[in-house]
Amino acid sequence: MATSTSAARPTGTLSAWEGMARQYDYWLTVYKRTWRGGVANSFATPLFYVLAMGVLLGGFIDADPARLEGATSYLAFIVPGLVAAHAMTLAVSESTYPVMGAIKWHKTFYAQLATPLAVRDLVNAFLAFVVFRVASACAVFMLVLAPFGVFESWWGPVLAWVAQVLVGTAFAAITFGYSARLKSEEGFGLVFRLGVLPLTLFSGAFFPISNLGPVLEWVARLTPLWHGVSLSRMFCLDTVDWPLALVNLAVLVGLTAVGWVWSVRGLDKRLEV
């Protein structure tokens, strides 16, 4: 395989757009055949969280906008954060096992690379599919939540949705790079326990990060998810602080760029062997 791929690796014979479009529909087709299994979970789980934490627990919480970053109810506070955290979880789960599957178990990437596609195209197509998954899931989620009266304007949730998609993109790119380098799937268990769970719990989705105390609050500010939660919440609650929003945006875009380069390099190296 080493000789054949290195000899026939035709980087750049297709434009980036063409390359992505050619393989994007592959992942979409796979998804069309398998979506039923996970769909109940990917919608039911966040809804259960909204009901349990937002509505029921929120009923016991004194809705003081001064303590809830401007939200007039705990439900309104928690929803933008939960959707952003959901975007992250979805992006990470879609770019862990499936990536390892395409490298190690089904060898889909090797098959795709035997065509005029380049490594860059494989990464683009895969990430485009994950972004589609995140975008559609978050859109449905936000639409379902609209009747709860948690949004302050009509345009805010739309921008918040863009922010959530960006969270998904950044996490998908970084996770892809990690998965492309991983030899055994045991590493994924650690990603969920030491990455996804702590980020979900401490990045301001469930409570204002000022509750963490000054030191941990700054640690939380350094996590990528917090930037997404912050953007999502500012738009939903119409409390946009533009300089902060630009910082949040820059961090997410920057992470996406770094993650993408890391992914392409990682996959390139991995498929050589």
Add this chain to the structure above:
Amino acid sequence: MAVLSGVAVPAPLSSTGAARLLVLRNFIVYRSAWKLFLTGFLEPVLYLFSIGIGVGQLIDTFEFHGEQVPYAAFVAPAMLATSAFNGALLDSTFNVFFKLKYEKLYDQMLATPLSTGDIARGEIIWGLLRGSVYSAAFLVVMLAMGLVESWWAVLALPATVLIAFAFSAVCMALTTWMTSWQDFDKITLAQMPLFLFSATFFPVEAFGDGLLRWVVEATPLYRGVVLCRELTTGVVTWESAVSVVYLVVMGLVGLAVVRRRLDALLLT
């Protein structure tokens, strides 16, 4: 298999001896996955810090059986109970399914003097041992954080073992009916609402006084959560006995079904 049950087979193991062998086998396998074992303990602790402390700053106290309980002390025993529940569920569904269907581990074991009853008991005892280590560690964390308010808390450890026993047995029984990994989505679909609505993060009074509350009070995880909460806060009532009997019966029924199902699946 039938041939082996002839005359040359050594005397069957005693059931404790058989369970001991199975536990030992699991222990040896798990030694290589110690990272997963160690981080498994983190999950409830993280929930406790995040929800109990972070969200707790937004909440005063909750009333529990007429006593005012600070929010962190209210959530902590629920995390203790749910971690026993989650651990038991994971072990007795995913792991058992893999061994049953892919590894064919039980087929191999039945070729030895082990019986299906031994397998059921051994797997469940292993799950309980593993869970107890987590629970004990979590109780120490609670103690260090000043969230234990009564000597009754000593009984919280056996209470978590009981919760784990009840769920292990029933989930292992359910696993014997599963045909593919897709069936696990249904498990998650049951696990999430049980975790979130069993009076874990808020009092059961949130469900009002109607049918809904009655339904919640009749679910097994709620019984486990309330039992742990009664023990760590020291507000032990007759309800505690109800919970104990409920969980014991649930576990025994599960165990009986597992045994019959393994007989049907592997010995016919």
